[in-house]
Amino acid sequence: MNLLSFIKEFPTEDSCRNHFRDHRFAKGVICKKCGGINHYWLSGKNQFECKGCGFRTTLRSGTILESSKLSYRYWYIALHLMSSTKKGFSAHEVRRQLGHKRYEPIWAMMKKIRSAMGRADDNQKLTGMIEFDDAYFSTSTPKGLRKKIKRGKGSQKKSKVTVMAESFPLEIDGVAQRYCGQFKMKVGKSEMKSSTQRLVETSIDKDSVVFTDQSTSYVDLKNLVNLHVSYKSEKQNVDELKWVHIAIANAKRNLLGIYHVIKEKYLQHYLDEFCFKLNRRYNSNLFDNLILSLI
Numbered sequence: 001m002n003l004l005s006f007i008k009e010f011p012t013e014d015s016c017r018n019h020f021r022d023h024r025f026a027k028g029v030i031c032k033k034c035g036g037i038n039h040y041w042l043s044g045k046n047q048f049e050c051k052g053c054g055f056r057t058t059l060r061s062g063t064i065l066e067s068s069k070l071s072y073r074y075w076y077i078a079l080h081l082m083s084s085t086k087k088g089f090s091a092h093e094v095r096r097q098l099g100h101k102r103y104e105p106i107w108a109m110m111k112k113i114r115s116a117m118g119r120a121d122d123n124q125k126l127t128g129m130i131e132f133d134d135a136y137f138s139t140s141t142p143k144g145l146r147k148k149i150k151r152g153k154g155s156q157k158k159s160k161v162t163v164m165a166e167s168f169p170l171e172i173d174g175v176a177q178r179y180c181g182q183f184k185m186k187v188g189k190s191e192m193k194s195s196t197q198r199l200v201e202t203s204i205d206k207d208s209v210v211f212t213d214q215s216t217s218y219v220d221l222k223n224l225v226n227l228h229v230s231y232k233s234e235k236q237n238v239d240e241l242k243w244v245h246i247a248i249a250n251a252k253r254n255l256l257g258i259y260h261v262i263k264e265k266y267l268q269h270y271l272d273e274f275c276f277k278l279n280r281r282y283n284s285n286l287f288d289n290l291i292l293s294l295i
């Protein structure tokens with residue numbers, strides 16, 4: 001959706017609220033009291049009423065808008081900005097665009113949107129052939145810890161991110177190539193094997209074939225998936241782990257272009273936004289898709 005069609009479709013608070021209500025109805029409202037799924041809409045009160053027990057549910061209740069005081073239109077403008085561009089926006093920029101005084105509520109709204117994006121992708125495991133590699137992203141260090149970091153590194157440090165990509169060979173006109181499917185990027189809590197193990201169990205289908213370089217942290221992968229192939233030569237790494245490397249380079253360039261510094265504890269949110277959009281690169285209605293993931 002471009003800016004003109006967004007303005008045409010969502011000119012007022014009511015238009016945004018009605019759109020949100022329709023999508024909530026379409027996804028299904030569940031009564032907190034009796035578990036009923038059939039509801040009336042009380043337009044004067046902006047609430048759903050359970051047909052079974054009469055319990056009322058507000059339009060925001062149970063969605064990520066629940067505790068937010070910001071208008072539907074603010075949320076919709078932020079969602080439009082975040083879904084209509086390949087890059088992304090910082091909360092500072094969105095605050096400026098909205099003309100809102102305070103930074104915190106805008107930042108909190110965008111953080112919730114990014115979390116919802118992450119949850120939407122966490123619902124699905126990667127399958128088939130999967131490229132798997134670790135990358136190191138620059139993040140800032142909390143003030144109290146800066147002294148402990150070695151000289152020369154300043155306040156910057158690197159955070160480990162495990163990057164996974166569905167990658168399948170396809171021969172077209174006699175030329176063999178690798179094509180990519182879905183991606184995942186996860187900030188590693190530690191260098192420990194147990195954290196890699198948990199990550200693989202939650203991210204990758206156990207019948208998959210996983211391709212890596214020779215890093216020793218991957219030695220236990222063979223127990224977690226159908227087959228683990230590790231490439232010995234540098235040339236194989238470049239050829240066969242092509243999509244994870246492209247995704248890593250793009251993600252780094254993307255984050256660097258938008259944010260001055262990133263705190264490690266928020267890095268996962270930015271990667272979630274990056275992957276959500278990357279995984280829906282052929283989706284013609286990213287905006288509605290995003291609305292559904294908030295409900």
Ligand SMILES: [Zn+2]
Pocket residue numbers: 031032033034035036050051052053054055
């Ligand atoms: Zn009920």
